Amino acid sequence: MPKIHSAAAREIGGRIRAVRQELGISLEDLGELSEISWTSIGKIERGASSPTAETLVRLASALEVDPGMFLSGISSDAYGQRERQVSVRDLIRARGEQQRARERG
Template identity: 35%
Template sequence: MPRVPSAAATRVGSQIAFFRTRRGMTQDQLAVTSDIDSSNIRSYESGRAMMNVHSLIRIAEALHVEPGDLLEGVTSDMFPATQRRTG
């Protein structure tokens, strides 16, 4: 299944980039610290992909922030309709 970019992925990615640069880390350093491939870090930060919960927690730990800090401002309407659940 192809990756579907979303406003949520873009928002989370910008939060990751914000906290990473605030800590003075490169994408490669974040990749090593979080044990996530650097190509995935680049995809997350650019909003091309949304990580799973486990990866979100590993990135938050590497950045010394709470996972919720990376989700700040994300709402359900930021996901494509195919990913939203009704009822």
């Protein structure tokens, strides 16, 4: 069984594969059009590799789709457990509380 990079990589790869297959082109064709090796594209499609932003843009351009369609609805949770679960809202709230504490005391 192939190693999966993450749930996000598997979903993104599946979306790329679906568009490629819908258009009826091979991995080799997509590799030539995007200037990315077809073996790398195969790893991305299987979810074994997580594509860079540049790779997503190159693939989307070659497939004539918006690169955002590959990322739509994917959150950081799909990349696995994070060490810190703090959002920007939590950070701003904590800083405000620290500032108020300094002002009081």
